[in-house]
Structure formats: C-alpha cells, structure tokens
Amino acid sequence: MDMMPQAVxxxxxxxxxxxxxxRIEARDVNIFYGEKHAIKNLSIAIPDRAVSxxxxxxxxxxxxxxxxxxxxxxTIPTCRMTGDITLDGNSIYDRDLDVVQLRAKIGMVFxxxxxxxxxxxxxxAYGPRIHGISNSKTELDEIVEKSLKRAGLWEEVKxxxxxxxxxxxxxxxxxxCIASAIAVSPEVILMxxxxxxxxPIATARIEELIDELKQNYCIxxxxxxxxxxxxxxxxxxxxxxxxxxxxxxxxxxxxxxQEKRTQDYITGRFG
Amino acid sequence: MSDHIVKSYDEDLAALKMLLAQxxxxxxxxxxxxxxxxxxxxxxxxxxxIQNDERIDMLERQIEERAITMIAKxxxxxxxxxxxxxxxxxxxxLERIGDLAKNTAKRAHAISEALxxxxxxxxxxxxxxxxxELKDILDAYARSDAEKALEVWRSDEELDSLYNSIFxxxxxxxxxxxxxxxxxxxxxxxxxxxxxxGDHATNIAENIFYQVHGKTLIESRxxxxxxxxxxxxxxxxxx
Numbered sequence: 112m113d114m115m116p117q118a119v120x121x122x123x124x125x126x127x128x129x130x131x132x133x134r135i136e137a138r139d140v141n142i143f144y145g146e147k148h149a150i151k152n153l154s155i156a157i158p159d160r161a162v163s164x165x166x167x168x169x170x171x172x173x174x175x176x177x178x179x180x181x182x183x184x185x186t187i188p189t190c191r192m193t194g195d196i197t198l199d200g201n202s203i204y205d206r207d208l209d210v211v212q213l214r215a216k217i218g219m220v221f222x223x224x225x226x227x228x229x230x231x232x233x234x235x236a237y238g239p240r241i242h243g244i245s246n247s248k249t250e251l252d253e254i255v256e257k258s259l260k261r262a263g264l265w266e267e268v269k270x271x272x273x274x275x276x277x278x279x280x281x282x283x284x285x286x287x288c289i290a291s292a293i294a295v296s297p298e299v300i301l302m303x304x305x306x307x308x309x310x311p312i313a314t315a316r317i318e319e320l321i322d323e324l325k326q327n328y329c330i331x332x333x334x335x336x337x338x339x340x341x342x343x344x345x346x347x348x349x350x351x352x353x354x355x356x357x358x359x360x361x362x363x364x365x366x367x368x369q370e371k372r373t374q375d376y377i378t379g380r381f382g
Numbered sequence: 383m384s385d386h387i388v389k390s391y392d393e394d395l396a397a398l399k400m401l402l403a404q405x406x407x408x409x410x411x412x413x414x415x416x417x418x419x420x421x422x423x424x425x426x427x428x429x430x431x432i433q434n435d436e437r438i439d440m441l442e443r444q445i446e447e448r449a450i451t452m453i454a455k456x457x458x459x460x461x462x463x464x465x466x467x468x469x470x471x472x473x474x475x476l477e478r479i480g481d482l483a484k485n486t487a488k489r490a491h492a493i494s495e496a497l498x499x500x501x502x503x504x505x506x507x508x509x510x511x512x513x514x515e516l517k518d519i520l521d522a523y524a525r526s527d528a529e530k531a532l533e534v535w536r537s538d539e540e541l542d543s544l545y546n547s548i549f550x551x552x553x554x555x556x557x558x559x560x561x562x563x564x565x566x567x568x569x570x571x572x573x574x575x576x577x578x579x580g581d582h583a584t585n586i587a588e589n590i591f592y593q594v595h596g597k598t599l600i601e602s603r604x605x606x607x608x609x610x611x612x613x614x615x616x617x618x619x620x621x
Contacts, residue, residue, distance in 0.1 A: 366463060367595075
C-alpha cells in the first residue's frame with residue numbers, strides 16, 4: 112500500500128462541541144472497492160444535535176463514507192473496510208449487531224425520493240410496524256401523524272392518507288421519506304443529496320425541516336451544493352480523492368478555510 | 383492564485399480591481415491637489431478639486447453595484463467573498479478620503495495671504511505624510527500585501543502625534559491674538575482632515591489583512607491622539 116496521506120482536520124470549535132456529545136466516531140477508516148482505495152485513513156468525530164455536511168467533487172468518497180455509517184456498503188461484494196465506526200461508543204461493525212436494528216437507529220434519506228408504492232399512511236407506518244415499535248392501530252395513527260407533522264407534510268396530506276405516496280410531488284415525496292425515516296425514532300439521519308431532484312421552493316422546505324430536526328437528531332448530509340452546505344450545516348467536511356481534507360465550523364470553512372485545496376474547491380477553481 | 387473554472391468570474395474580479403485602482407489613483411490626485419491648493423492658496427485648483435469629487439463618488443457607486451451583482455450572480459466563497467467585501471469597504475474609505483480632500487481644498491478660499499508661513503508648514507507636513515500613507519496603502523492593496531499593510535497601519539502613529547503638536551501650536555497662536563482664531567480654525571480642520579485620512583488608510587490596512595488572512599487584526603493600534611481631552615485651561619489649576 113502506498114504512503115497514507117494524513118487528513119488535516121481542523122478541530123471543530125468549542126462553540127460547536129461544548130454542549131454536544133460525539134455521536135458518531137470513525138477511526139482510521141479505509142474503504143476499498145476491489146482495487147480502488149475509496150476512503151483513505153479517515154478519522155472524524157460527528158456531534159449530536161447538529162448538521163454536519165460532507166462536500167467534495169464527484170468520486171471523492173463522501174457518499175461512500177456516508178453509506179458506511181449505516182453499513183449500506185455491506186451489500187456490495189467487492190467492498191471491504193478496515194478501521195472502525197462507532198455510534199455512541201459502540202462499534203457498528205460488531206459481528207453480533209443486527210443491521211436491521213442499526214438502520215432503525217441510523218436512518219437514511221436518498222437523492223431520489225423512493226416511497227413504497229403504497230399509501231401515504233403505510234409508507235410511514237411500515238417502519239414502526241416491522242421494528243415492533245407499535246402494534247396497536249391508535250398508537251400507529253399517532254406515530255404517523257406525529258412523523259408527518261415533524262416532516263412538515265401533515266397539513267398537505269391529512270385528508271388523503273390512503274392515497275398512494277407515489278402520487279405526491281417530488282418535494283412532498285422527499286418529506287414523506289423523511290417522515291418514514293423519523294417514524295422509527297432514529298438517533299442519526301443520513302441524507303445523500305436530498306434536494307438535488309427538487310425545485311428551489313421544495314428545497315427550501317427540506318432545509319427548513321433539517322433546521323428543525325437538528326434540535327433532536329445528529330444529521331449528516333452529503334450535498335453538491337456548497338450554498339446548501341453553508342446554509343444548513345454547523346460543521347462541514349471537505350473530501351478530495353478519498354481523503355478528508357478539512358473538517359471544521361461551517362462559518363469558518365466558507366469564509367476562511369485553512370487548506371488551499373478546500374479554498375480552491377469552494378471558490379470554483381477545481382472540481 | 384489559480385484561475386476559476388468559469389473564466390468570466392476572473393474577468394469580473396479583475397474589472398472590480400481595476401475600478402478600485404482607478405478610484406485610488408483619483409483619491410491620491412485629489413489629495414495632492416487639495417494640499418497644493420491650500421498651501422499656495424490657489425483657489426482655481428481648489429475649485430477643481432471640489433468639482434472632481436463627483437467622479438470619486440460615481441466610482442464608489444459603480445464598485446458597489448458591481449460587487450452586489452457579483453454576490454448575487456456568483457455566490458462567492460472564502461477568499462473571493464473576502465475580496466469582494468473588502469472592495470466595497472475600501473471604496474467607501476476612498477470616498478471618505480475624497481470628501482476630506484474636498485473639504486480641505488474648500489478652506490483655501492478662507493485663508494488669507496496674511497498667514498504666517500510657519501503655521502502652514504505644519505499642516506502641509508501632515509498633508510505629505512497622509513499622502514505617502516495613502517500611496518503606500520494603495521500599493522499594498524494592489525499587491526494584496528498584508529505585511530506592507532501592517533507597516534502602514536503602524537506608521538499612522540506618526541500622523542497622530544504630528545496632529546497633536548499642531549493642535550497645541552494653533553491653540554497657542556489663538557490665545558496670543560483672538561484675531562487669529564478664524565484662520566487657525568480653518569487650519570485646524572485641515573490638519574484634522576489629514577489625520578482622518580490616515581485613519582481611513584489604517585481601515586484599508588485592516589481590510590487588506592482580513593482579505594489575505596481571513597482574520598481580523600485584533601492587536602489594537604497605538605493611539606496618540608490626545609486632543610479630545612485637551613482644553614485651554616487646566617482643570618487642576620482651579621482646585
């Protein structure tokens with residue numbers, strides 16, 4: 112293996128970390144797809160009740176790392192990982208760990224809204240039901256209503272809960288997916304470019320929602336829009352060629368980044 | 383710094399920088415002329431300075447418009463963002479410098495031939511100092527040279543202490559003969575204008591430092607202007 116480049120991590124300021132505990136921690140993580148070394152020697156501590164955004168050019172490894180946080184890469188046969196990722200101090204790569212339970216704790220929202228071809232109600236109720244969080248109809252009704260309210264969708268769909276989820280607009284579908292993700296009371300919500308298929312108004316709604324959700328969740332968002340990272344996140348990590356180049360306060364990253372590579376990327380000088 | 387992927391972004395930034403260079407050159411010229419007009423009591427030159435101030439104001443508006451358009455169009459980040467913000471601030475300092483030059487030139491009308499040469503010398507000396515400070519800071523800005531900017535920032539102390547001594551000198555002269563008061567007041571305002579120009583130069587220095595390093599100058603600038611607490615009679619003498 113070639114020389115391992117050391118990631119330059121600006122420790123997040125005490126302002127961000129003081130009142131928050133570390134929720135996710137990665138130590139010396141390397142991820143390979145066959146011969147391709149996709150993530151190189153990455154260590155990072157992601158705090159609770161804050162939004163951390165991952166930015167970087169295509170192929171930089173940001174989505175790969177995001178997927179590693181809820182073991183989505185397990186399904187790719189050629190993918191292997193070294194190092195460890197912990198949630199609240201416990202390894203998520205523990206052999207005895209139930210991946211289904213893990214994914215209830217660490218929810219994920221994808222680029223393209225992917226509701227089930229079922230009713231709006233069923234989309235939200237599915238998770239709590241299979242995870243055995245709720246069995247009684249009244250309890251389930253409550254969870255569905257609460258989740259849709261938190262996702263800012265309730266007012267728009269409360270009169271047509273048995274209509275198909277796929278019949279909603281793109282932005283509404285994405286909020287439905289967020290409602291499904293939070294219905295199982297996760298601790299962490301991962302979002303992989305959640306707004307790239309949405310118009311500016313729908314994007315603003317999702318961003319407003321992210322802003323509200325951060326008071327209770329640890330949120331990690333991968334985005335190609337640097338303006339979005341600047342708007343919604345408190346911490347920003349910049350990835351390049353599989354290396355975490357810089358991780359620090361968003362306010363600092365977009366006004367005065369430490370690393371030249373970060374500077375060049377966010378000002379549009381390479382990418 | 384390497385170029386943007388979008389070439390017109392670089393062109394926009396270069397055009398902004400060009401306007402600032404123009405504005406800086408004009409402010410320098412105005413200051414030179416204002417000092418000459420005052421020291422030679424050249425009212426024709428003074429009037430020209432007064433008229434030309436409009437051009438500086440116009441440039442400031444142009445710079446501001448361009449900067450705002452760039453922010454809206456390109457959503458600048460990091461160094462680009464700092465460069466554009468600093469351009470707006472520098473333009474506003476230069477506009478103020480223009481105003482102060484104009485105000486100084488105006489006073490050429492009010493100063494009579496009877497002025498003792500010695501008194502004028504002090505004010506002209508302040509003028510020369512302000513001129514060189516302005517020239518140096520504009521050089522530092524054109525070259526984004528934070529070191530040089532810091533030098534100018536520190537050197538402003540000299541202008542402040544010169545102002546203090548001129549203030550005392552003029553005060554003495556006024557006390558000697560109340561008929562000097564009107565004349566000396568004009569000179570005092572002229573001297574104050576030069577001191578203010580020095581302050582705007584230090585503002586520009588602070589902005590250059592911010593543009594280059596992304597941090598503000600926290601170190602406090604040595605202040606030698608004590609005239610705000612100086613009065614004609616000594617309060618302690620009454621006790």
